Amino acid sequence: MLSVLILVPLIGAALIGFSPSGINGKFARGVALVFAIIAFLWTIVLAIQFHPGEITQQFAESVPWIDVLGLNYNLGIDGLSLPLLGLNGLLTSIAIYSSDESLQRPKFYYSLILLLSAGVTGAFLAQDLLLFFLFYELELIPLYLLIAIWGGEKRGYAATKFLIYTAVSGILILASFLGMVWLSGSSSFALATLNATTLPLATQLLLLVGILIGFGIKIPLVPFHTWLPDAHVEASTPISVLLAGVLLKLGTYGLLRFGMNLLPEAWAYVAPWLATWAVVSVLYGASCAIAQTDMKKMVAYSSIGHMGYVLLATAASTPLSVLGAVMQMISHGLISAMLFLLVGVVYKKAGSRDLDVLQGLLNPERGMPVIGSLMVLGVMASAGIPGMVGFISEFIIFRGSFPVFPVQTLLSMLGTGLTAVYFLILLDRAFFGRLSAQVTNLPRVYWSDRIPAAILAVLIVIFGIQPAWLAHWTEPTITAMVNSQNVVVAVSLEKAMGAKD
Template identity: 80%
Template sequence: MLSTLIVLPLLGAAIIGLLPGKISSKAFRSLALIFASIAFIWTIVIAYFFQINNVTQQFSEFLPWIDALGLNYHLGVDGLSLPLLVLNGLLTCIAIYSSDISIPRAKFYYVLLLLLNVGVTGAFLAQDLLLFFLFYELELIPLYLLIAIWGGKRRGYAATKFLIYTAVSGILILASFLGLVWLSGASSFALQGLNATALPLTTQLVLLAGLLVGFGIKIPIVPFHTWLPDAHVEASTPISVLLAGILLKLGTYGILRFGMNLLPDAWNYLAPWLATWAVVSVLFGASCAIAQTDMKKMVAYSSIGHMGYILLAAAASTPLSILAAVMQMVSHGLISALLFLLVGVVYKKAGSRDLDVVRGLLNPERGLPLIGSLMILAVMASAGIPGMVGFISEFIIFRSSFVVFPVQTLLCMLGTGLTAVYFLILANRAFFGRLSEQVVNLPRVYWSDRNPAIILAILIVIFGIQPSWLTRWSETTITAMVNPPNPIAAVSLYQEKSQN
């Protein structure tokens, strides 16, 4: 069942690649959407048959591959990866549907989008460290080309910067994986059965540091964040949707699956420092967002801040905080995708994202009233207004993390207040007041522009009102994965050992 999720978009990419280039871009788009939609529906089927109370990897597939390297084709899904798998399928469909019908070099464009889906899906399913790394690196090439070819004026600079940062990320992750396997004496890269807890604490800390920096670049966490604003600003709207909505989650998924899960002793020892690191990332991202006048850059910096909440929850490493981290991954994926979609529509219709230029877009006659209304809903969700998924995920993060790290949690809560400030600036300056003379006679907004945003807005409200529909898939897996549940006690234990 799981290989189908990889084969379907791969088959779609192959078919599109073999078709004559004279076919219209709309036909390529329709074909890509068909394969992506079938793959997304298949993830829903997998979720339907998923056994919530089973903590093991389900629908497992194993095939020996390269014995000399200890590499096997081993796939599986559990409560940590399933929500992200479904999110990836949904956002891929939305990205394809939202792409410009007349986009140049459409054949190559949709092939890359489907290959990007293959890389992300494979990374979430991989139960072999080396297999995960291969899929993790696979998504690098399509994303680089999607920014470099279809991006803005500075697309070459942004794509190259992304490539360099991600290449460094991959090197650090691979080095840490090799160290985990070789030093622990494992005979293969299989995730199941890998035991690194017997290694000396110093060795564990070195390996964990490599994973934290490697995945921290992907999240991204300050100071490894500088590639993200440039990539977002220069990328097209569909690529920004995928980048913020799902690709950043490879970083947070990685630190939970491979950092906290494989090296719990070192993780608990570093937990206070990780919580402090989360504070820096949250406050820095929010402060930079306030200073922006480009709507897209503001949303990009907001992503840096909101991903910091996940690091705080991961540092607390209690069953409730890790469950909240998974919720925040899905919540941020939906909200950031909606924000980038709406900013893209504003730029497409008004010709500018500059808050000094666009004003009064809520004008019911000559503005963008529905887009403006959805934008207000999106910024309210991102600011943590009750009744939306952003509120419940952040509330549970703060509730569960406060018990472990009260000071860091209070400082991160300040970031929520700053979120309200910069998004209030965005909504007030872009959508209220008199319609700017520089953006009069706006083109008509078609339902093809509205439909993806409406779907995301509905999901944000539904999961905000009924969060148990989201948490039920992960609760059992997270409870079994978190061990030990008390990081403070673990830190005290190691301090006592070091003194002795």
């Protein structure tokens, strides 16, 4: 059942890619959208049959692949991966729907988006270290091409920078995975059989450093973040939606699944440093966002800050904080995707994203009142206003992290205030006031431009009012994962105390 989620977009990519050369962009988009929606609906089918109370991997598939390498085709789904799969399916469908019908080389474009979706899905489903790495690398080339071919003026620079950073990320992750398997004496890369906790603490720390930097580049965390603003600014709007909404979550997912879960003793040892690192990312990302005049770059820097909250929560490693981390992944995916969609509409209709040029777009007669209203809602959600999903996810993170790291939590809470500052600057300069003389005769905004952001707005409000519908799938898995980590750490401390005695 899980392989269907991977095969459907792959089949769609093949059909579109090898279709007759005469098909137009509208037809290619329609076919791609059908396959994306099928994959998303299949995720919903799996969610209906999913049992949240079971902490083991469900719908597991295992097929021998390359025995000499210890590589098997192992797939599974639990409360950590299920919400992210749903997010990937939803945002892939929205990205395809939001793509321009008149873009060049549509067959190649939509094939790459579906291939990208298949790679992300496979990474979330993989229960084998080497299989995860293969899917993790699979999404690299499609995203590089999507930026390099359909990006802005500096697309070559931004795409190459992304490629280099992500390649380094993959090398570090692979080295850590190989080290865990070989040094622990495991006969395969399967997560179910791997036990890296038997390794000396120094070895665990060395492996964890590779995982932290590798996935820290993907998240991205300061100082490995510089590729992200460039990639967002040069990427088209649909690709920015996927990049911020889904692809960054591969990094936070990797920290939880392969860092905290596989190396709990080393994780507990470095947790105070990770919490401090989170504070730096939160405050630096927010401070840089305040200084921006490009709306898209401002939203890009906000992602750096909001991903820092996830690192803080995983460093604290309490059931409540880690639950908040997963909810923050989902909430950030919905909110950032909505903001990028709205910025894309503004740029498409007004021809600029510059806050020094735009003004008065909320004008009810000659501006974009509906787009402006949705932007107000998105800004409120990102700033953590109660009633929005951004509030509840950040509140759970802070509530779960404060008992462990009170100082770092309080400093991170400043980030929510700074978020309100830079987004209020965006609203004040671009949407309020008298309509700018430099932006006149705005084209009409159709409902087809509004629907994707409106769908995300509805979900942001629904999950904000009823967060239990989101936490329901994840809480048992997270609680079991954190309790297992605590047991390993407690046993190692007892052994250390016994050795001293």
